[in-house]
Amino acid sequence: MADARVPALSCSGLAKSFGGVRVLEDVSFDFEPGTVNILAGENGAGKSTLLKIISGQERPEAGSVSIFGNTVTHFDPRHTRGLGVGIVPQELAPVLDRPVYENLFLGREIRGRSHLLNHGEMVRRAHEMLEVFELDIDPRVPMRYLSVASMQLVEIVKTTTSGARVLLLDEPTSAIPEREVEVLFGVISKLKAQGVAVVYTTHRMAEIEGIGDRVVVLRDGRLVLDRAVRELTEADIVRAMIGRSLGLLFPAKALVDSDTQPVLEVRDLRVETRPAVDLTVRPGEIVGLGGLVGAGRSELLEGIFGVRPSVGQVELGGRRVPRGDPSAAIALGVCFVPEDRKRAGLILSLPVLDNGAIPNLRRFTGPFGWFRRRLAEKVVGEAAEMTQLKSRGLSQLVETLSGGNQQKVVLAKWLTRDVSVLLLDEPTRGVDIGARSEIYRVIAGLARRGVAVLLVSSDLEELLGLSHRVLVMRRGEVMGELGPDEVSSPEAQERVLRFATGMVDTALAW
Amino acid sequence: MGMYGRVLLSALGRRAMIVILLAIIVAFALLSDRFATLSNAQTILQGASALSLLAIGQTLVVLSGGIDLSVGSLVALSGVIASLVVQGNPDMLLPAVLAGVGVGLFAGLVSGLLVAVAGVPPFIVTLGMLTSASGLAYVFSNGSPISGLPENFLAISSGSVFGVQIPIIIMVIAFAAFLILLTRTAYGMRLYAVGGNPTASRIAGVRVPVIYVSAYAASGALAGLAGVILASRVTAGIPTTGAGYELDSIAAVVVGGASLLGGRGTLRGTALGLFLIQTLNNGFDILNVTSYVQKIVKGALIVVAVFVDVHANRRRS
Structure with missing residues (x-):
């Protein structure tokens, strides 16, 4: 030694x-x-x-x-x-x-x-x-x-x-x-x-x-x-x-009227062989999904969106979302920010413009399948501005952006269209604090415009800091819920962990 | 690589290929006075025409992240089928052309469905299609050339409009049409996206299987058209026509700077790659260099061109 x-x-x-x-x-x-x-x-x-x-x-x-x-x-x-x-x-x-x-x-x-x-x-x-x-x-x-x-x-x-x-x-x-x-x-x-x-x-x-x-x-x-x-x-x-x-990291939560009809209704949804899940999200509401990794939260989002097989009912403002067809879900206003942006969120070899335009190509398609570049530049440019994307312009390749800015592109691409439900899976993984607070502002801003947000996050502060309500999952099932008052209580973190681990009486050293 | 080499390469950047092509043209022009003539330019273009259609199709497939090894055999199969239809019957010209293109399109659809729906790797699917289509060409032709083709069918390759041979016109139209498709339409954007990242494309709402199937179908149909043109040029449907063309078309695409991993590449690059190879072939023919030596040079060129491209573009990534 x-x-x-x-x-x-x-x-x-x-x-x-x-x-x-x-x-x-x-x-x-x-x-x-x-x-x-x-x-x-x-x-x-x-x-x-x-x-x-x-x-x-x-x-x-x-x-x-x-x-x-x-x-x-x-x-x-x-x-x-x-x-x-x-x-x-x-x-x-x-x-x-x-x-x-x-x-x-x-x-x-x-x-x-x-x-x-x-x-x-x-x-x-x-x-x-x-x-x-x-x-x-x-x-x-x-x-x-x-x-x-x-x-x-x-x-x-x-x-x-x-x-x-x-x-x-x-x-x-x-x-x-x-x-x-x-x-x-x-x-x-x-x-x-x-x-x-x-x-x-x-x-x-x-x-x-x-x-x-x-x-x-x-x-x-x-x-x-x-x-x-x-x-x-x-x-x-x-x-x-x-x-x-850091006081301003999480934007203030807008009030959600508890009388409003939910826009997203998930009933008896079984993703692959997992237990059935029911949940609802109202317009303007951010609902957090807590739990350990492997609890089935990402799988639930993927099931709702349709990239993972599922049976059961997903309704959007009363209209049924067909199972297993992401493009149908998108057409109805659902959008999904996946956990692994490099694997599933972005096309790294393409510029910001293309990444931003692809979810919304129908809008940018003119006669004979013509791509309306000017319109796309305007719309994607506005979306990029909303997320405070720092890039050398819309033609910069996404692979040359930093992690935080890449994540902003993933968000921006859904801002180019009318969204009613936003599914977010670990939206700030690997993103530094400065960019994180900007991403939080975008999420809260969308909710304020009436978008229903379902948020998966393993960062407890983020989960509790952004969500109006938190559902905690374990082994594919919803084990408990923290309501609007409970989310901001000092015991909130501990309660999430108890539900997540199933240890109801054991003290948790975390 | 030395300092100067690196500086030179990065200064060349995207222009590297065009500079090399120009250098080769100048070199041949200096070595032979028969090279830089209008009629020789037509010879080069005519020689490139059928292969250009394969290279365009190959570009689509490679951009989608796949590879199409079947195009050489589809040329043979299409040529044989078209010849059978039109043999001794000038009225059957249009059905013959449609049959040739149709058989290529059908084979491409089959390959595309196997890739997109059954999930078999493109290399395997199209290797299988290469072998089966070649077998079919032999079965339909009984192993011997189908000749006795009418004048109007032969005119597909020998006829000209305003002094330009028809295959050259077809090539120019095809390049222009697919250039627009790839750079100006939503379909083109989707093709690049799917090749770059199929998972992210699916989540963004792109119907990924449709893109795959369309790329192989287009490649097959273009190979069918090339088969018709070649049968017309050699005045017979021969089951060995087009053998090895799949590799030539892949060579044009990779020399043109496309990535075999998909999502990166341009039709302009493919065109440059194709003309680089064709110009070399033609120049060597004029200089009476044997085809054996030509092959050695062509092989080296493929590797050198990609090497130059990788190093010239490294700084940007």
């Missing part, structure tokens, strides 16, 4: 610019061995660049990095790896069709005397490695059968067992369900005990308090906060990240 007085990771005076824009300016900090250090900041604050410099993928213009007292001389991943830096990127790239143990030993395979691979030994050692972290993963199954969370844990095990003493985790929880976060935290605690210095980037406040010893906040490339987590409140951290206080 290294001398406790030598920092595991020490950065001093780091600076970097891209194309004349300063992305890091005089960043200095020391991280001790055996600590978890949160690197926080909005998208574009410089977190990724900082991680790239520490892991040797980028060279700083000024300043230096040292690992356990050894100064990095070449900013090259092989050199920094040799000094003990390991990085688990946000987007993993495992070899999906090969077993877990081969992934663990890729590049450092165990060979027998004949120089042929010793599979038995690799499986045995892989077992040991996973056991140390109390992970219930069979090293012989192909990577493909693992959840994203498990793949990430395998990657962490791989990195630390190949000698990483400074472990960089880039938004490790952005793609994994809440209940598996616990397992990740367990692994991180074990690494701490082994004296590894963990650097952890995240957007989620709960994680900073749950796992962090220390938090370093970057804003516009400068270090604006560097303190022990226990000395700070959530509000302190948010204020440091966005440079103002």
